[in-house]
Amino acid sequence: MTALRRLGTSLAAPALAVVVALVITTLVIVLIGQNPLTALQVLVDFGDTPAQQTQAIVVILNRAVPLFLAGLAVSVAFRMGLFNIGVEGQYRMATVVAAGVGAAVVLPGPLHVLLIMVVAMAVGALWAGIVAVLKVTRGVSEVISSIMLNFIALGTASFLLTGPLRGSPEGASIITTERLPASAQFPALNGLFGALGLAQPRGQLFGFLLVAVVVGIVVSVLLKRTRFGFDLRATGLSPSAATASGIDARRMVVKTMLISGAIAGLIGLPDLLGRTYSFGTEFTAGLGFLGIAVALLGRNSPLGIAFAALLFAFLDRAAVPLQFADIPASVVTIIQGTIVLSVVIANEVSRQVTKRRAGRQSGQATPPAADATGPAGTRIDARQEAGA
């Protein structure tokens, strides 16, 4: 009975969020004098020919891979009650260094790709490690230090790109690193479409999709099935209780930030190894910030984040066709924004409801289990104690 009820509230929250988001978006589209039904139709219309349809799928998946990794990086820290806003800087630093190293060495295929991945993860972890060290030794809030480090990362990446790692000829309008050799390029997954009997899309499906899936599974197992994952979640739920039961909160902060940063280091690689083959001034920026939204929407669970990333990518794909239908592409951003906002609010409401119900039923007995998946944003005050 209670389990059923609890399930009801947890499902009601996202459902409500989606309804609210749809209503608000509809209102906005009506307000700008367009037909909301047209917009919805564009969202689900993947094209006329089979090749166009598979291409739409490629676009969605290719967009979802970096978003998923970004969401995962943010969520690992979230679960522990750490707000890693520095994912943006971590992946930029990681990508530029990895691109530079990758272009400088000669190695056989798989090893070359592996080396680039290891370098990217190491740099991302190092950059995030600065935040962790500042927090455990000096008590600097990770929110402040990671934001500040974003600016430093932008400047440093720019210095590396225009200075030591510059590969593009003098005078070229886009500055890039040296192009990666063929051995460092991650093969595309387009064979998959042939194997499934689907039409070949025009673009390339990032082979890095496989890596993202593996990383997702590893993180999932790490969080749910290991001692470390238990410590991490316990510290996230109640730092004081965790410390009392013998968990070293400081060490946990450092470890968690290193893992978060290492995952963040991978964010730029789908693009780097699968499309651009170099880091340049026009390399996609902002994924780190999008990752925060994706993590919130996915409620910090790897599977949820996968869905959230796919949903974001699905909406992003519509940005171009919407404009063909004379609807501004900003509609997509509005939908994404309202969904995230609604989910956060709905989560909080359902948490309160569960809490009140639990309180009513059992007086001062066990705290509600629903807290385990509550939004990280609601525990900002609780985690202040963690690093102190």
Place this chain on the structure above:
Amino acid sequence: MTKAAALLLAGSLALAACASDEESSSASGGSGGSGGGEDLKIGLAFDTGGRGDQSFNDSAVAGVEAAIEELGGEVQELSPNDDASNRGELLTQLAEAGYNPVIAVGFNYDEVIAEVAPQFPDTTFAQVDGSNADGAKGDNVTGLLFAEEQGSFLAGVAAALKTETNNVGFVGGVESPLIEKFQAGFAAGAEAVNPDVEVQVQYLSPAGDFSGFGDPQKGKLVAQGMYQNGADIVFHAAGGSGEGVFEAAVEAGKRAIGVDSDQYLTAPADQQAVIMTSMLKRVDNAVQAFIKAYAEGEVEGATDVTNDLSTGGVGLSTSGGYIDDIADQIEEFEQQILDGEITVPTTP
């Protein structure tokens, strides 16, 4: 629990989307695939900032509209998403939908257009601010280039002639090779008039971070600093951030020089008083000329069309009449550039 929630979320969205699918088939009018006779179907893909930037994206639109007025036809405009990760999609979808010519605005399309253009050999592409003289981007791409350094040189001349403190400033949006051309020309122009003039140079964001083109606050802050350091004229090549430079000029009671379009014409009255001149980069003319050439079947591809002083592609605006008294001297320098007596540097 979380899994179920996420599933439901995705599911209900898809359901809602499907439900509306049938009803709305009549609602989508727009551009059918079949071309209506000889009418031009022009595809225009913007750079970040998109339409309404009061700068070169809008200038490109003006060029397309002028061409349509003259030749007839229609235009489909596409803006990239916020992080511009879908630039390639913009071009392919325009080409796939049968738009021809397809015009990409901005040097950021360099790599993308080189990927897309060869896939659509029957479509004619043009790239504003991108070179294709060597044909590396494909035989069907024309580069529309500008000699920004020449126009900026004249802006430097005007600034050096008008300064009373012997100190002028340059605010660049993003430290990139393109904006460095503005800086190089401006500094060279100012020094050509007066070798002792001090030129303060500052960029709003480093290479790779495009926030400098859309950050008026930062533009204002940097310009304020320059005015406090003794500059009395600041030239900006910072897109939307220029707004802040003008505000700083108004507050300091000093002057500023606009960029790309004649910014005097779109500025509020208080700023008109401080916008001494604007360095014009006639993207509109270049785009219009390209479309006209296309309509007349004269586009060769794998070439660059360079718009410089000799073609009127760059120059200074005179709105407001603030530089009328030095028009002769400016013209003198312009003539020297045209005659080849002065070669303006493109890198600082």
